[in-house]
Amino acid sequence: DAKTTQPPSMDCAEGRAANLPCNHSTISGNEYVYWYRQIHSQGPQYIIHGLKNNETNEMASLIITEDRKSSTLILPHATLRDTAVYYCIVRALRGTGNQFYFGTGTSLTVIP
Amino acid sequence: GAGVSQSPSNKVTEKGKDVELRCDPISGHTALYWYRQSLGQGLEFLIYFQGNSAPDKSGLPSDRFSAERTGGSVSTLTIQRTQQEDSAVYLCASSLRPLAGMETQYFGPGTRLLVL
Numbered sequence: 001d002a003k004t005t006q007p008p009s010m011d012c013a014e015g016r017a018a019n020l021p022c023n024h025s026t027i028s029g030n031e032y033v034y035w036y037r038q039i040h041s042q043g044p045q046y047i048i049h050g051l052k053n054n055e056t057n058e059m060a061s062l063i064i065t066e067d068r069k070s071s072t073l074i075l076p077h078a079t080l081r082d083t084a085v086y087y088c089i090v091r092a093l094r095g096t097g098n099q100f101y102f103g104t105g106t107s108l109t110v111i112p
Numbered sequence: 113g114a115g116v117s118q119s120p121s122n123k124v125t126e127k128g129k130d131v132e133l134r135c136d137p138i139s140g141h142t143a144l145y146w147y148r149q150s151l152g153q154g155l156e157f158l159i160y161f162q163g164n165s166a167p168d169k170s171g172l173p174s175d176r177f178s179a180e181r182t183g184g185s186v187s188t189l190t191i192q193r194t195q196q197e198d199s200a201v202y203l204c205a206s207s208l209r210p211l212a213g214m215e216t217q218y219f220g221p222g223t224r225l226l227v228l
Contacts, residue, residue: 032215036217042221043116043203043205043219043220043221043222044155044203044205044217044219045219046216046217046218049215049216087154087155091215102147102154102155102156102157104154105154
């Protein structure tokens with residue numbers, strides 16, 4: 001089953017782009033990459049997901065490498081409210097159930 | 113309600129007692145998940161319900177943990193004979209069509225369990 005690896009922490013200056021990497025070298029062809037974030041004391045919040053093409057929504061962009069072994073979440077203009085733990089998740093389908101493997105997460109601190 | 117709700121928001125219990133945690137998913141969502149998050153740790157998958165299918169219990173850490181989902185909606189996670197290592201935030205999430213390849217899980221605020 002595919003697992004993910006993320007750096008434990010990152011800093012980003014307010015107003016700059018935050019680029020959060022994730023490695024998922026054992027990902028299989030039908031597995032999606034999801035990104036969630038968790039602000040202190042709250043439940044995780046969905047950000048974006050993708051299969052193989054790059055994706056963009058109002059919150060972020062997701063860049064997936066051609067071999068799908070890694071991806072990068074981009075917050076184009078980070079604000080202080082983006083300070084959170086960001087989780088990169090690979091969705092695996094097993095029988096009738098689903099396993100969501102949350103990685104260690106990256107603690108992003110946006111600095112004024 | 114508009115989102116996933118969980119109750120109680122906080123629970124303090126004594127070692128050896130049983131506890132029940134409740135999750136109300138978003139109306140119409142067929143899938144429901146339970147996770148737990150120990151202090152400073154990532155999320156740990158516990159159990160998954162999808163429609164009328166048998167639940168995926170592969171993440172339950174021991175036979176003291178069980179969960180049920182009645183009528184395809186509300187779910188209860190039960191921990192029997194609680195231990196101090198059970199102290200964690202228990203998170204519930206639901207999703208609309210997990211087997212359609214397009215899934216977003218919506219999380220509740222969690223129940224903070226403290227076992228003394």
